[in-house]
Amino acid sequence: xxxxxxxxxxxxxxxxxxxxxxxxxxxxxxxxxxxxxxxxxxxxxxxxxxxxxxxxxxxxxxxxxxxxxxxxxxxxxxxxxxxxxxxxxxxxxxxxxxxxxxxxxxxxxxxxxxxxxxxxxxxxxxxxxxxxxxxxxxxxxxxxxxxxxxxxxxxxxxxxxxxxxxxxxxxxxxxxxxxxxxxxxxxxxxxxxxxxxxxxxxxxxxxxxxxxxxxxxxxxxxxxxxxxxxxxxxxxxxxxxxxxxxxxxxxxxxxxxxxxxxxxxxxxxxxxxxxxxxxxxxx
Amino acid sequence: xxxxxxxxxxxxxxxxxxxxxxxxxxxxxxxxxxxxxxxxxxxxxxxxxxxxxxxxxxxxxxxxxxxxxxxxxxxxxxxxxxxxxxxxxxxxxxxxxxxxxxxxxxxxxxxxxxxxxxxxxxxxxxxxxxxxxxxxxxxxxxxxxxxxxxxxxxxxxxxxxxxxxxxxxxxxxxxxxxxxxxxxxxxxxxxxxxxxxxxxxxxxxxxxxxxxxxxxxxxxxxxxxxxxxxxxxxxxxxxxxxxxxxxxxxxxxxxxxxxxxxxxxxxxxxxxxxxxxxxxxxxxxxxxxxxxxxxxxxxxxxxxxxxxxxxxxxxx
Numbered sequence: 001x002x003x004x005x006x007x008x009x010x011x012x013x014x015x016x017x018x019x020x021x022x023x024x025x026x027x028x029x030x031x032x033x034x035x036x037x038x039x040x041x042x043x044x045x046x047x048x049x050x051x052x053x054x055x056x057x058x059x060x061x062x063x064x065x066x067x068x069x070x071x072x073x074x075x076x077x078x079x080x081x082x083x084x085x086x087x088x089x090x091x092x093x094x095x096x097x098x099x100x101x102x103x104x105x106x107x108x109x110x111x112x113x114x115x116x117x118x119x120x121x122x123x124x125x126x127x128x129x130x131x132x133x134x135x136x137x138x139x140x141x142x143x144x145x146x147x148x149x150x151x152x153x154x155x156x157x158x159x160x161x162x163x164x165x166x167x168x169x170x171x172x173x174x175x176x177x178x179x180x181x182x183x184x185x186x187x188x189x190x191x192x193x194x195x196x197x198x199x200x201x202x203x204x205x206x207x208x209x210x211x212x213x214x215x216x217x218x219x220x221x222x223x224x225x226x227x228x229x230x231x232x233x234x235x236x237x238x239x240x241x242x243x244x245x246x247x248x249x250x251x252x253x254x255x256x257x258x259x260x261x262x263x264x265x266x267x268x269x270x271x272x273x274x275x276x277x278x279x280x281x282x283x
Numbered sequence: 284x285x286x287x288x289x290x291x292x293x294x295x296x297x298x299x300x301x302x303x304x305x306x307x308x309x310x311x312x313x314x315x316x317x318x319x320x321x322x323x324x325x326x327x328x329x330x331x332x333x334x335x336x337x338x339x340x341x342x343x344x345x346x347x348x349x350x351x352x353x354x355x356x357x358x359x360x361x362x363x364x365x366x367x368x369x370x371x372x373x374x375x376x377x378x379x380x381x382x383x384x385x386x387x388x389x390x391x392x393x394x395x396x397x398x399x400x401x402x403x404x405x406x407x408x409x410x411x412x413x414x415x416x417x418x419x420x421x422x423x424x425x426x427x428x429x430x431x432x433x434x435x436x437x438x439x440x441x442x443x444x445x446x447x448x449x450x451x452x453x454x455x456x457x458x459x460x461x462x463x464x465x466x467x468x469x470x471x472x473x474x475x476x477x478x479x480x481x482x483x484x485x486x487x488x489x490x491x492x493x494x495x496x497x498x499x500x501x502x503x504x505x506x507x508x509x510x511x512x513x514x515x516x517x518x519x520x521x522x523x524x525x526x527x528x529x530x531x532x533x534x535x536x537x538x539x540x541x542x543x544x545x546x547x548x549x550x551x552x553x554x555x556x557x558x559x560x561x562x563x564x565x566x567x568x569x570x571x572x573x574x575x576x577x578x579x580x581x582x583x584x585x586x587x588x589x590x591x592x593x594x595x596x597x598x599x
Contacts, residue, residue: 042472043443149553150330176470179329179497184541184549206472213543250477 002031002054002168002200007063009046009053023049024060025224031217036194036201038215038232040208040247046224047204051170054202055087056080068167085115085164092173094153098145104131105141108159115164130159135189151182158189165197172204187213208236208251217276220244223264230277240279290317290356291461291491292341292378297353299333299340306558307350310336312515314353315584318461323483323492325506325523327499327538331554332512334495335383338463341493342374357461376406379454380463385446389438395422395449396434399456406457421452425482444475451482455490462486463493468501480504499538503527508590511535514555514565517584521591531593533570564596572597 009024023046031037041047053060056072065072067087075083091097098107105127112123131141134155145153154174161169171190175183191214194201203214211218212232219229220243228241239245268280299311310333318324328334339345341355343362355362362373374380382388390398399418403409409417415434422430425448433441441449447467454462464483468476483505486492496502502509503523510520511532519532530536537550552569555561561568567577577596584592585599 042474180499180538181329181541181550184547187543187547188549208473209543213547247473251473
């Protein structure tokens with residue numbers, strides 16, 4: 001189970017006139033064991049920063065993150081390193097996620113070696129198993145990323161992540177650069193493997209169709225805050241926040257709500273509109 | 284297909300090949316299509332199917348060693364046989380193009396206004412302040428807020444959606460009859476994408492548009508007709524409602540079924556190499572409807588409905 005409480009991550013920009021951007025602004029939510037929470041919002045709303053903050057790939061400024069009973073925010077550097085195998089992340093650009101000089105076999109073996117998971121023979125056997133699990137075969141083991149397609153590279157990335165048997169996975173738009181038929185293959189694979197490995201997942205996407213297919217609950221992010229969260233069907237079919245309505249409208253055909261910027265309250269309060277469906281009140 | 288003379292652009296038997304050490308890459312093979320005045324033709328297909336190459340070939344923007352055969356007739360003139368100087372007058376003025384990857388299509392060391400003004404000066408002979416004024420008008424027309432200030436900004440100050448708008452403004456600068464747009468919504472989030480789609484639905488009232496995309500839903504929103512490409516060939520073409528609402532070709536059906544909203548059923552296998560294409564129908568190795576004959580005979584386009592053609596044995 002993942003529990004995030006009042007998380008805040010800021011970036012400061014500008015050398016002379018320093019400006020602080022609150023990329024994640026007081027975010028709280030829970031993801032139950034084995035559940036997938038979808039996270040949607042426009043480019044720049046803070047989705048990726050939230051995902052990275054939970055894994056402490058960027059250091060949050062405030063708040064608490066509990067993964068499977070361990071307070072991640074309280075871990076020291078070396079403790080965090082030992083905890084890493086339990087929480088992993090995959091990214092949009094699989095090609096950029098892989099070392100171009102490593103063969104597939106080396107890439108998949110690398111996390112096992114770093115975390116000392118078994119002898120050389122064990123690792124070798126596990127690499128072969130993993131490569132089959134993600135739908136590749138032995139002939140791919142000696143290839144390098146440039147010799148594989150986008151979908152195949154994403155499969156290699158998945159094999160690397162699964163090698164560590166993580167409890168929690170942050171998937172940051174892993175299919176948005178893929179064609180629809182390849183996307184369908186990878187989404188099915190992530191869904192099946194997530195189920196087999198009993199992974200808890202935060203699935204980041206700006207595609208509502210993908211989110212619907214992948215997650216049982218969804219959180220909508222706007223300017224660093226979660227403005228609506230609840231069961232996927234509730235949030236996307238009966239959106240309560242004007243911003244969610246706009247997102248849903250924009251992905252449909254036909255007339256669309258105004259694209260003007262919404263005014264947001266400085267000190268928001270959240271109300272439960274139906275069981276488990278929370279919405280931030282608007283001004 | 285019937286050759287209609289009122290088409291703005293007619294492509295006939297277009298073959299494009301790239302010689303490589305491994306062999307000839309047949310990126311476009313015997314493509315026939317026409318674009319009529321004030322229509323949007325959506326060209327859909329997956330990565331490597333030859334969509335971009337087709338768009339580039341129309342404007343003769345491919346590298347010199349490319350092997351091109353066939354005819355590309357714009358208002359009756361064959362663009363492939365025009366001298367380069369005349370072709371240069373067609374580019375921009377008659378046919379505009381919005382290239383893929385807005386991030387790399389703008390020059391980072393010039394302001395956006397300067398780059399749009401350059402196109403205006405080059406093609407319409409406007410000078411200095413007039414060209415500048417026109418650039419501001421164009422930015423305003425494509426929905427850039429505060430266009431006077433934004434014209435003076437460099438591309439890195441523009442977001443992805445705004446850069447796309449700036450490129451569209453540049454392509455529209457000379458009021459071309461035909462606009463080729465290559466993946467203008469790629470990588471944009473739903474709200475930004477919607478803005479660009481709305482912009483195109485305004486543009487296509489005055490211009491013909493060849494809208495190249497791998498996004499089936501966007502094509503459905505914008506296009507009057509849709510052409511589907513697979514492995515360098517057009518496998519289905521017809522009215523957008525017919526092709527996307529009642530697809531005839533198994534590949535088109537497979538694409539639609541792989542959408543998350545429609546069950547997310549992937550097409551088995553992967554697209555063939557354009558060097559070693561399968562014999563017979565190019566889709567047959569992945570096709571659930573394939574019969575024995577499919578791997579032997581190469582099907583032609585068959586009319587399956589009014590103006591709706593599919594390249595499949597099922598209809599022979």
